[in-house]
Amino acid sequence: MRIPYALAEPTDPADKAIYDRIKARRNPRPLIPLDLALLHNPSIADGFNSLLGSIRTQSTLSLAAMEVAVCYVAVLNQAPYEWTAHAPLALKAGVTREVLEAVLNGNVQDAGVLSEEEIDVLEFTRQSTKEIEVSDELMAKLKSRYTDQQVMELTITVGAYNMVSRFLVALDVTESNGKEMVMPE
Known part of the structure; x- marks a missing residue:
């Protein structure tokens, strides 16, 4: 720290x-x-x-969608403490080990492993985290799947956990920077 x-x-x-x-x-x-x-x-x-x-x-978005997004934020921002905290929560929320492994390895477009919803959530997470701006095409897909409230909830979840990961990494909370992110047991 x-x-x-x-x-x-x-x-x-x-x-x-x-x-x-x-x-x-x-x-x-x-x-x-x-x-x-x-x-x-x-x-x-x-x-x-x-x-x-x-x-x-207080979110109406599924816990699985939230946790898979948080885990991908951790991967994108190289935040091992965030990954270690949320990967087990993702599994508990119903995210499969195969999906979580795909997230960890960056294989987030693998339609053989991920559902269309998971691919869209992960692409939203990537665009929002790395590009800041989210494409109109992707936003239209999310709006066809989720209520306006759930689109807002996904957006605030990704934004908030970007804040968390940046705080964790900048201060090296738990001295986790540089540690390998691994699948939970």
């Missing part, structure tokens, strides 16, 4: 309330290194916690 983790529990009542909200979101698990990096500024940590908590729990 390029800066020390904020390890001490805050004493200021307002900051303590933020700390407690983040702990409640992670419950029953402890705070994770990402939280401890963000807590250098409790207000920013609070906003981050609220945004990501809503993305994770």
Whole structure:
């Protein structure tokens, strides 16, 4: 980690309330290194916690679509900590091992392994992450498959996890930079 983790529990009542909200979101698990990096500024940590908590729990987009997109963001941005955290969640959400292996290896156009929906989600993730602008053709495909709300949810998911991966990599949270991304067991 390029800066020390904020390890001490805050004493200021307002900051303590933020700390407690983040702990409640992670419950029953402890705070994770990402939280401890963000807590250098409790207000920013609070906003981050609220945004990501809503993305994770209030979306109508399928969890499998969300997680495959997050995993591909991790691959595209070379963020092994993000991959390690989300690859098992993708499997738990119903993404097959074959699809996840294709994502890890960059074979995201393989129609023999991926569904048309997965290919479109992954292409959206690539365009949004690497090119920033998403083609009208791809957007039309997504709009034919998803509601406007779900298109927004996919967009905010990809954008938010790009933010997360850039934060993780820039600060080398958990000293994961340069580590190989591997399939979960």
